[in-house]
Amino acid sequence: MSKIIIRVNFIIIFIPLLILLISSNVKADRIVISNEGSDDITIIDLNTYEILNTIESGNRPRDMHYIAGTNNLLVAASEDDTINVIDMKTLKIIGNLETGDDPEIFDISPDGNVAVVSNEDDNEATVIDIQTGKIIRVIEDVGIEPEGVNFTPDGKYVFITSEGTNTIIIIDPWKGEIVEEVLVGNRPRRGAFNKNGEEYWVTNELGGTVSVIDTNTFSIKHTINFEKKGIRSSEITPVDFAMSNNGNLAYITLGRSKHIAVVNTNNYEVIDYILAGSRVWGAAITADDKTLIVTNGQSDDISIIDTDKRASIKSIAVGRTPHTVRIIE
Template sequence: MIKLLALSFLCIPLVFAATGCAAQSTPPRSLLALSKSDHILAIIDPVTLKVLARVPVGSDPHEVIASADGKTAYVSIYGGGSLHELSVIDLVAQKPLPTIDTRPLMGPHGLTFADGKVWFSAEGSKAVGRYNPATGKFDWAMGTGQARTHMICVSSDGKKVYTTNVTAGTVSILTDSLIKPATSPTGGGPPARHDWVQTVIPVAKGSEGIDVSPDGRELWTAGADEGIISIIDIAAKKLTGKIDAKAVGANRLKFTPDGKRVLITSLRTGDLFIYDAVSHKELKRLNTGRGAAGILVDDDGARAFIGCTGDNYVAVINLKTLEVIGHIAIRGADGLAWAVRP
């Protein structure tokens, strides 16, 4: 009888442990949020807005992206351009994996995942790089020669890279191009070859946040110094418009999935600026909290999530009513991303 009771008591904590683990498992669709203060990646249930797990990352995390299969996250460890790591997280097991040393590319910051690879800006090296998880190697890099190459977007086929160069006040468009040498008068000549070509476009001072419209036609970026939004025609590779939004301290910029609206955060004022993408008119200016930074939008465009670094939370915005409807406690909240497992 004593032995049976002992076995019963031993079983109880095991049942609770198993139940707890199941309840906290990573859902197929999860919200990822970085804490710059605690140096962790929070895995959040986007339905309940509960933090399910906190996984340690490097010493100065800024941006996060998930792989296409939603199983792995990559975090840039920035250090103002001086550090050289990407933290890697197993999102299913909720544990850190071995870090990736980006040297000689220094100061990784902006991140995206396209064409099966991790693309990142390397501010300290005035460059961008690409890491292939399948081979565990860096397979491409290109210098911009521009000061503070900071945020990055990449086309889905990996043929076009867009970066903001904050201090230079420019946008770089890097294009994988087919170069056709001139033929000689008698014919012949060297064969055509692939090479990457850079186009540098001047934009507003301090332009940092960047996004490409869902139809791939326009690139928008907002300048922190004067709060001016610059609009680039991607096909023409030239500046076609400016909006004096007075979004001073502009930090991040994001299109809604339908391409109809553009969201801009201000690190200085904590405001979220909401613009009509066609008319270029301001729809609303909403204060979300101190240090508004990272932006993430639901696929259906119903909600936006704003990392408010100074107020230690992620603000949840209803994009239909344009109101703050909740907060998720994250100390020093900044970079945000979706992780979706098929």
């Protein structure tokens, strides 16, 4: 009799606990999209691709970063001149970070304590204390129309793309100094580090190319060109990256061409093109490298791409003009 009672009690306790664990894991696996045209954030279940919620944000939400330790999502609200802090449990804005004028792209230091944001209208970069939400310092003259922002993997420097001067500005955010400037292609948009920080890849939107910078010498070691039959060269406008977690492949959104280029990072060869939506823009990849997700700014949806098949398997309508996509796993 006692054995039966123990088994019943075990079932009563274990099953609800198992359900709770499963539901917690499902809840944790999400796709998050900022929609700069409708001023909101779309949250999608990564496992079922069902829309879970649409939450209000500040005006013109663009770049986003998730901080796992606090379960907070930071969202640059460009027209409000701030970064919203959203609690991902309550889905409410619980605070803001000072940013200066027109924040668009930002990055967070490897220790999670500091953010650096590009201020496109003022040609500045602002260094922010995430804990206090206050500005630490402003670095001036970081090129004309600065956009992309990336901390080096060791957190020592920040690389900033400058659209107007066709350069990459390397800054020391801790000293507030400009360290170096590298000339790249026409209208550099975004950047991504690869090979443990030995390379910095830059999309040149109007040049239709990607520049690969040697971070030891601050010189260009390779330029990647794109060409696909049936697509005019003027429509090939590289914007964003999703680097595979194993470091072997780069997925590059090509804007007006409606395609994503797949590049072998070892020999810099373009090995395939994947059809997506209209003005394919932001990109993110899952931890297992199996699923690539991109935002399509003119068709107001996202494309779910199977990286093994190199094909879109689903499109999901979101808000107006989706900008950035992040995956929370």
